[in-house]
Amino acid sequence: MNIDKELQKGHFVIGKCTKCGKKVWPPMDFCDECFGEVIMEDGPQTGRITEFAKKENEYFCIIEMTEEIRIMGKLLSGTPKNNQLVKITQCGIVENNYFFEFSLLESANM
Amino acid sequence: MNKVGIAAFGLVKFSLEDKPVESLLLHSVKSLFENCPNLTKKDIDGVLVSTNHNSKYLSPILSEISGIEPKIAHSVENLCNSGSNAIVSAYSYVASGLAESVLVSGAERYDSPGKILEWDKSRGEYSHPIYWASIFTKSYKQKYAVKDEDLALVSFKNHRQSRENPNALQSEDYTIEDILNSKKVTEELRLLECSRSCTGGAAILISSEKKIRELTDCPIWITGIGQKTTSAGFTKNTLFSSMESSTIAARNALTMANCQPKELDVIELHDAFSVCEPMALESIGLASEGKGMTIVKEGISSNNFKINPRGGLIGAGHPLGATGIAQTIEIMQQLQHNADSRQVDSPKKGLIHNMAAASTSSTVLVLEN
Incomplete structure (x- = not known):
């Protein structure tokens, strides 16, 4: 594998x-x-934000895709809110590190 | 099980010096022998080394350079709570009767590889501890309406208390304003709210009751041990506003010691970041959910050193493999009424909380005099 x-x-x-x-x-x-x-x-392509924080102008989030699968990545744009739906926009490996990038599928006013 | 206690300790001042890990280990052992004149090298049945350093077979190396030929010699590594894990291993050897005395030495360099959890790929590019700590801080603040000014009190208190600790990395006094105005590492955490990886060493001798009475007039007993590992991956946590492994470990340690949280007189907590201190106070049962800051504020207003008397990880520094041992030594000194200007009033029972990997693994010890 x-x-x-x-x-x-x-x-x-x-x-x-x-x-x-x-x-x-x-x-x-x-x-x-x-x-x-x-x-x-x-893997699933969408998940919900369970928690997030911010460094400089960049939000990083933990998203839950199923009960067993949570990953941490960067939100490309917008302002996150817990339980918001996001999709994986990009993922890969850079300098031996995994990376995940998300974009919002729902507005923060849901 | 046989009664097990602590007979002696040795400490190396925490610093940012570029020293070989073998040298740090040796210095801690030399300090321990100097503190325990009745101890001979033949008394030592086991040598355990606690470190995240990548060097191999450090325990046989330490044994050779210290002139000890132990029956048992190996390393113990579990990131930031390697030290307390090594103490529990030593306890087990002595309690089972396999050894009468086990020397535990922990050391780390400022450039420890233990800061980054390479296996935990679920964190993506956010592998540095600052990111899990920021998630914890954001979650805790939001859930319990805690403000930046509140959490800054943890750093204020611990930096102030570290001034009384001659082995601390830092000895500067910071105001709340200094802390709030220090560099923002993330939106949630400022530089002065973070512990700093540093160079340091600490050693402790775990012995049977028979041996301990030969070596010291002030024995300190290990009466409670609790350990819990919930996962290796940060994202396996379901809650980010509390520390499940710490709660379970503390409950088990206090049950083993037949001790209620309110009976604890002095406590060393793993304040890797400011938010960890109120969360740990809640895990131990000293405060209800979201109320940990009440105890921090009480400590400041009464100038009481009960919580993190040596300045915690934030004030004293965090040499990963030595931290749990240094925390245990502080509680030992407190219970021996030997903590100089850090001394709390007549303590009888103390607790050590040492954790790793975003609190997915915790060790809690209860000590009594």
């Missing part, structure tokens, strides 16, 4: 257990619930 190869192509993938169906993040060889074999599948 090589998530890095997929991320390098800008492709967000997650793991799925072939035995119990659990989504596994970060993807590993075996499921953390039942030790079933894990295969990669396309």
Whole structure:
């Protein structure tokens, strides 16, 4: 299983257990619930902001895509609010670090 | 289980010096032997090294350069709470009867690799601790209507208290205004609200009751231990306004010690960032949710050193592998009534809270005299 190869192509993938169906993040060889074999599948492209903070003019957010999958990344524009829906605009690997970039799908006044 | 306590300690002043980690370890052990004249090298059955440094087999190296030939020799690493984990390992060896005395030495350099969690890819590019701390701070402030001016009090208190600690990295007194006007690292955190990675060392001798009575007239007993690891990834946290692993570890340690939070006389908390102090006070059960700052404010108004008497991580500095050991030494000195101008009034019970990886892993110890 090589998530890095997929991320390098800008492709967000997650793991799925072939035995119990659990989504596994970060993807590993075996499921953390039942030790079933894990295969990669396309990851969700949207999630909701669970928390955020700001550095200079840039917001960084934790988004929850499913109960098991939360990732941290940069909000490209707009002002975030908890529980707002966002989509992954870009992901990849730079200097050995993963990166995720999000954009808002809902206005802050929802 | 056999009764286990602390027989001796050694400290190396925290600094930003460029020293080899082996030298720091050796200095801490030399200091420990100087503080415990009855101790001989043959008394030591185990040597544990606590560090995030990348060097290999540091425990055999420390043993050789100290002239010790232990039965047990290995390293313990768990990021920022490596030190307290090493103490728990030493406790286990002694309590089980495998060893009579285990020397624990922790050391770190200012450029420790333990600051960055490379495995935790879910953090994306936000791998530095400042980012999880900013998320915690934002969440805590919003949930409990806590202001920047409130959290700045933690740094104010701990910097002030570190002035009484001769081994602290910093000894400057800062006003609330200094703290609020210090450089904004993120929107939520200012530079003077952050602990600083530094160079330092600390050593402690964990011994059986029989051995401890041969070595010291002022034994300090380890009566409670609690540990909990909830995950390795920061984003696995479901709440960012409280510290689950710390709450569980504190509850287990206090239960083992048959101690209520209100019985604690002196406490060392892992204030890696200002918000961690009120959150830790709540985890221990000294304050209800969102009310941790009440205790910080009481400490300032009464000039009471009960919480983080040596200045915490913010004031004293944070040499990762040595921090948990230095915290334990402070509580030991307090319970021995040997803490000079930091001394709190007649303490009987003290607690150490040491955590790692955005509070996904915590260790809590209860000590008694």
